[in-house]
Amino acid sequence: MDLKVNRLALLEELQLLQGVVERRTAIPILSNILLRAEGDRIELAATDLDVTVFARCSAVVRQEGRTTVNNKMFFDLVRSLPADAVDLSAQDTRLSVRSGAFTSQLAVLDAADFPTLPEIPEGQGFAVDLGVLQRMIDHTAFAVSVEEGHFQYNAALFLFAAEDLQMVATDGHRLAWTKVPCTVGALPFEQQLLPRKVLHQLRRLPAEEGSTLYLGRGENHLAFRLADRMLLSRVLEARFPQYERVLVRDNPLRAVVNRSELQAAVRRVALLASERTKGVELQFGEDSLALTSVGFDLGQASEKVVCRYRGEPVRTLVNAGYVLDFLNAVEAPEVEFQLRDADGPVVLSPVMGSGIADECLYVIMPIRV
């Protein structure tokens, strides 16, 4: 392998691989990325065996070939190289990297030992506007559980219907749901689980105006293609919880609050909430929402926020972190609380301006004393 490539073009593609490669892995070659020089381009691939990313950029290939290098080392190196052009050439156990007056020799592992990469499903797939998909991820992905081994909570559910796309995520204590109108032709599948890593990976794809992402499904993998970039995710078998039944839409007590005022107030009050449960009591009275921290020996904080509320007084105790996650994720200037009583789920929804057809609903289970 011997080639010349533009440093910034290479760097942009390398950036896309960073979320996939595991820092610490029992299989050393999984810390490496695959480089392949072919025709007039260099192809890059990274995998953790569940998620695989392919990227490529134009290059002047003097000799075709392939090798693998440590991802972090190579990325850090390319990021700091002095000149616009980079020369890469592989000999036996070394990859020589030259740029301007800089030269280096990187240790490589044999490309033949790199895991067999999944086949890319045939056909163009199903087109989704990348910006729309990223907005859906922003409104839900924060509710995906970060705890490993919590299988049915480690992914978001992506649903396709004739006239809309939906995405749902939950960690068992709160649930975020969104629906976006989208008229499409033939559906590739009704629903798929998207693991947290895939959601993050899709989120970091550069979304220029009107970029189209193509989705396809192979035998064992989902494929997402954006121009020359391809993300493959092993199809998950876990069963997503029966979310429809907890998606409460008819809570009668409704209060509308300014989002950024509430956000700031919850942040302040939560400073004095106990670290583990982050309990903050929400007390709705006539046109006011009182927040009070529950922190035991830490002390106590409270703050009142103006809201539009005409129902009977009601109070509930929730994890402040869960409330903040939602307030941070939505853009609407106002949000609406929908409650039934102290023990039932607390539902939050952004108050959408006219002309916005997106729907968002967020359900938080309260804390019981």
Add this chain to the structure above:
Amino acid sequence: MRRILHCDMDCYYAAVHMRDDPTLGGRPVVVGGDPQGRGVVASASYEARRFGIRSAMPAAHALRLCPQVVFIRPDFSRYRRESDRIFAIYREYTPLVETLSLDEAYLDVTDHLERHGTATAVAREIRQRVREERRLTVSVGVGPNMLIAKIASDFRKPNGLTVVPPEKVQAFLDPLPVRRLHGVGPATEAALKELGIATVAELRSHPLAALLERFKSHGRMLHDFARGLDVRPVAAEHQRKSLGTETTYPRDLQDLGPMDEELGRMAEEVGDDLQRRQLAACTVTVKVRLDDFTTLTRSRTVQVPTQRPARIASLAHHLLRLTPAGRRRVRLLGVSASTLVPATLLQLELFEALGEADRPTSGEPAQET
């Protein structure tokens, strides 16, 4: 000098069923897993023990030993309710009650003898009250520390009372096999045997230096225990740092299936224990001892403190897969909960009512870490 009681219910789970169902009287009863599957005996009545049936034995083996045995699936919430009542009796005599499991507790009555005069009198009254009020029998050992009290309670089981006054401690211990000492399991027993030590008297005649050399810090404990010296304090509830359970199997477990089943059973026990003490765990640990006695532990800290058996089980199943279990035979499994916080604030579950929170998932095959 301290006065410690060890109260140990006689074949507790089986006894609760036999008390509540008169048709079981005089019949061999086993509480445990499915004898058609890979269940394990959790408790066996004395009638069943006469056939050679023992705790932790595969249920299928028990069935072969005694085809007419009555198998009952465990009902932990029932045992827990019963334990609450029994432990409430204990607490009338001293606030220093350390519960080891649903059926075992240490009581430090040293400073609470005004009413009864002697620890023996307290032990007699407790045994009588449990018999009359709960219609169950408890064996009690009385000694100057936990080590002696525990050995004593087992001395005249079932339905026995054994008092070891301080001046009789050495005479009581000397003829016993070393295995009866706390902390001496099959491995230590075998190692001692190699040194020609079978009884406590023989262990006592072995110099400390030799024990330290062979058993490291464990040697100091063996040295002290052989002399009946034990300074461990009886820890009341608020001092508990962790709680858990573990089982050594008479025959090594080979497949992940039965291991998962065992972890599920232990998770249920630990969860029940947490609920009874009104505690929630931030950390769950799985302990695995392989066939070569290598002992590994794997832990995870959860974001929301839990006391739910299903959540503990799903974590335990995940943690088990971070060990070589399944590729290697396993002789001991354990589940414990630590970083315990008061469960006064309890985050409610979204899917609890649907009965599908943390449905055990088979998950991924074991991976080397």
